[in-house]
Amino acid sequence: MSDFETLTISKARDLLLKGDLSAVKLTERYIERIESSQKLNAFCLITAEIALNQARFCDKLMRSSEKGKLCGIPLAVKDIFCTKSLPTQAASKILEGFVPPYESTVTAKLWKENAILLGKLNMDEFAMGSSNETSVYGPAINPWQGSDTELPLSPGGSSGGSAAAVAANLCLGALGTDTGGSIRQPAAFNGVVGIKPTYGRCSRWGIIAFASSLDQAGPITKTVRDSAILLEIISGHDSKDSTSAVQKVPNFESALIGDIRGKKIGIPAEYRIDDTPPEIIKLWETGIRQLKDSGAKIVEISLPHTKYSLPTYYVLAPAEASSNLARYDGVKYGYRGKLRAGEGINELYKRTRSEGFGDEVKRRIMVGTYVLSAGFYEAYYQKALKVRNLIRKDFENVFSQGINAILTPTTPSPAFPLSSKSNKSPVEMYLNDIFTVPVNLAGLPAISIPTGTTDKGLPLGLQLIGPAWGEAEILDIAFRLEKESNFKELPTNWWAI
């Protein structure tokens, strides 16, 4: 396997089908790689034995018509997906010891297609964070390093472990979740592809909830094609999730043609914010030129309520989180605080929650409790719901005028050193999400693809936003942009022992 570093799901699928590669050999290679990459802290659980058993089964199945579409493909999933009989704790102390007796719908769909589970991936606690530093396991490390710094870089968040694992080739692809950019921002920071599907495209059943009107699962992969392959498998209505939609799932892989002549690409004026670094502006301009040279029509557009996306998000997401996380009380599962003599149920709840949650989670629960409390509900929560409606309408207006996709940078900066922002104000960390949260508020699909690097050699990503249920089209445009930008850089393997 001389081309192991650049192996993709689609290439491995072909090699496995032809019999040029065995699932066991491939899985062994990945387990070896994961075990020698512990410096990256990308995995919080390695399921080597399960993976090898699945691989042996796949090798037997490979020549049969019974085999699934991902037969023999080694993947890993964020610690937020409940996996039957395997520890799942969303990187939180409060879920210490929790072993779900059930499997999330999206991961069950992967195993049904005979994908192989290598393990669970690190993340920010309850997916609340943009740097991976809120994880109870300690942060995952970005496999990329700047040329001028020895400081480890953040892999982004919250699906930082997923993006770092794919970038470091510790698995062929991964699942993450995206509530305000948690797939796209880490994908951009790690030089990989990540797609957040339309709200309701994939089932949320069995995914530990953060903000239920915003959360969506999606793939993180090395290529657009691989994202198309995984997205098709995890999509579809699920009777166990009433917010999953009855929508036909297109064959996303066959939509990858790359002919974008005549497509209208919107460039939103409001995303040109004052302090965007010149290298991000340059990346964006290069992307615009590449799409134009490929025959697309570039159209200046306006999304006037963009600047209110962050305050809207930071009212609504904490409000939903405070409600969702009320279930962690030390009674039903997970961590339970110790009581002193004479203390009762109220102290049990409070001690459990104060010892079990990290500071960022507590902060968001408290913000959510505040905006939902009597006297503040109308001023904050209800107001934010109305502004969310305006943000959604901005996008609807643009797409109803025939725009096929919107192109923006994914992040306002490249990956930053770990701990460089955590000591500052939480609001400063929230600014990381400025280009990604509007998409979640509007429920739309968006993909981040790596298209260039900074002067110091760190990857940067561009984001394509589509209309609701328009994943096939943004995947196709991203496929073209991937070809034009020809991003081939890989991180140097500094972490291997």
Next chain:
Amino acid sequence: MSIDSDLVSRIGDLAKIELSKKDVTMFSKQLSEIVDLMNQLEEVDTSEVPDLDTYPVMGHENRPEDIARDGDCIDLILKNAPEHKEGFFTVKKVIE
């Protein structure tokens, strides 16, 4: 707007989170900054805007009817409980 120590303590009580004096000082400062960010929403005229629909995107109209299933899985539910007895979660006595 400033979120003072008393308000932080009250929010902590509502959210069932025990806060030390140090926590109260830290969260008071941080929550004030977050509320300043949220206050930007005051600039938007929403007098004519309805609340958001149940779903953020169209396409959820054909919802199949919910079907009730009998769980019958008490043992599985209790498996993860820190303490349980005779089919129930165990907690400190609530009613005197």
